[in-house]
Amino acid sequence: MTSTYPNSYYAATAKGVPALTRLEEDITCDVCIIGAGYTGLSAALHLAEKGYKPIVLEAERIGWGASGRNGGQLGTTLRKDQSELEARYGTDMAQRLWALAQDSVATVKSIIERYKIDCDLTPSILHAAWKRKDAGDLEEEAAHMREAYGYEKLRYVPREEMREMVASTRYWGGALDEGAAHLHPLNFALGMAAAAKEKGARIFEDSRVLDISESDPARIRTAHGTVTASHVVIACNGYLGKLESRVNGYIMPINNFIIATEPLGAEGAKALIRDNVAVADTKFVIDYYRLSPDGRLLFGGGENYSPNFPKDIAAFVRKPMLRVFPQLKDVRIDYAWGGTLAITLSRMPQFGRLAPNRIFAHGYSGQGINVATLAGKLIAETVSGTAERFDLLAGMKTQKFPGGTLLRYPGLVAGMLFYAMKDRLP
Incomplete structure (x- = not known):
């Protein structure tokens, strides 16, 4: 394994770090998940609980990105408060989003309880x-x-x-x-990975995806192997990079x-x-x-x-x-x-499909523990044929950052500096 976790308090106190290998074979499966953060791990766990045998491909280590480095705060909203959601989407939609928000928190707590994850909740x-x-x-x-x-x-x-x-x-x-x-965010991710493996998911680390074919089934290629899958889940969030150009302009990576x-x-x-x-x-x-x-x-x-x-x-x-x-x-x-x-520009997550067999979720805007875990659950529901809740979130229109992926940073920096200045005013 070539990648190591950053030198954080979380890495120093991690429990149950598995010894996983990279993908070095050609595999066929029902669902291939790209990314072993909360979205991908939750999708893998919930799919495995439904009897699927998903494959997870991670470029680095389980929880290596934001899922293993964040502030550990498990919030109770989808990022915006309910008054803002009512003003933006109307009362009925806000009520439905609140029901999802409550399920997101309950889902995290249920996973921790059911699989006895030691993550200092x-x-x-x-x-x-x-x-x-x-x-x-x-x-x-x-x-x-x-x-x-x-x-x-x-x-x-x-x-x-x-x-x-x-x-x-x-x-x-x-x-x-x-x-x-x-909670301890990395230990939650590691615990969810262990639960998914216990239920039959396979997780490969050090297996960066190089490209995804447009075919059905899709062919997902890494440097040392391939996965042919009926469904592809893109769960990369801030580390999406150039893997999927059709959606990377809707999110902005920040540190x-x-x-x-x-x-x-x-x-x-x-x-x-x-x-x-x-x-x-x-x-x-x-x-x-x-x-x-x-x-x-x-x-x-x-x-x-x-x-x-x-x-x-x-x-x-x-x-x-x-x-x-x-x-x-x-x-x-x-x-x-x-x-x-x-x-995202709206600070609400972006869910969607790029093809009938290609699904994604990202843009949690700092509310990832509950919202990304919920995303994985809704992805599993969608793959298994019940898409109503996923479609509710996918139907919320989002805008691209002005200037696309090349010019979005100057505009973001100017805007962030303006609001940071307002923070300093009485």
């Missing part, structure tokens, strides 16, 4: 208001969710209580979502970065985040953070829009961390890493 995400107006918006959304959706697990947290829950003076209030959770401090001790960790909830703020370029089981602060902050990561990721992320927690100025940083995700 811990309750609750606290959404923190960076500005005074944001606090009012969070209070209104909590009330709306209770009244219009009967969702009682989201409550407003006033400013005084916020300061008791999080040792920072930065926030004007918040909303605590007790239906949400946080996020995370640091892990030295262990703070039980008292030090509790003093920072009293109830061990995950936290995500309301900035456009958000800060997101939580505690690890061994008492470290895992803090994500800052992003860039180029193919390259910053030379000193620790210094890059330390700045936003110290804006929130200046008391950590002398704390050692033990790990620093980055990862690439894919966003």
Whole structure:
């Protein structure tokens, strides 16, 4: 195996990393899945549970991309809040999307429970208001969710209580979502892979797909072997690259970065985040953070829009961390890493078919743990003949980034810098 995981806290604490091989044969199967992140692994597991024998081809390692490097926050939406979805799509559609969002969270929790995946699943995400107006918006959304959706697990947290829950003076209030959770993202991916293999899926690492034929069945070629499959699932997200030019202009790869401090001790960790909830703020370029089981602060902050990561990721992320927690100025940083995700213009995921036998899902815009896992489940439903829920999401129209794949970056950078500037205004 030529590829290794990046030097992250997650890689250092990974459990059950399998010894897999690359594809070195010619295989025929019902379904070939490209990508062993949450989308591909969930599709493989749900298909295997239905009796299929899917093949998964991964260019690197299981969970090597965003699935094994992210902030570990298991949200309860499809990325946009319900008020925004109502304004954009109408009340009926928003209600249907909420039902899918609730299923996405339940699906992740069910997989973890049924297959006894050891991934530190811990309750609750606290959404923190960076500005005074944001606090009012969070209070209104909590009330709306209770009244219009009967969702009682989201409550407003006033400013005084916020300061008791999080040792920072930065926030004007918040909303605590007790239906949400946080977890070890790489161990969740590895656990899902083990479950899929147990049910009969085959996973090949170090098996980058070079091309996919337009035939039916399709022929998927790697450097050392081929797969001939009745169905092809493209589950590459931020690492799609040039593999499928018909959809890569609808997503934008961007990079996020995370640091892990030295262990703070039980008292030090509790003093920072009293109830061990995950936290995500309301900035456009958000800060997101939580505690690890061994008492470290895992803090994500800052992003860039180029193919390259910053030379000193620790210094890059330390700045936003110290804006929130200046008391950590002398704390050692033990790990620093980055990862690439894919966003869409609408910030809603993109699902679709490129041919009757070619299906894809991507563009989770930072909400990948629940939405990508749901995507895999809906893909499995579609392959087995029940496409209504997949088609609901596939029917949501998305736009290409202006300028296509060559010119999208300058426009994105300009827009991101504008909103990042607004984050700094009172």
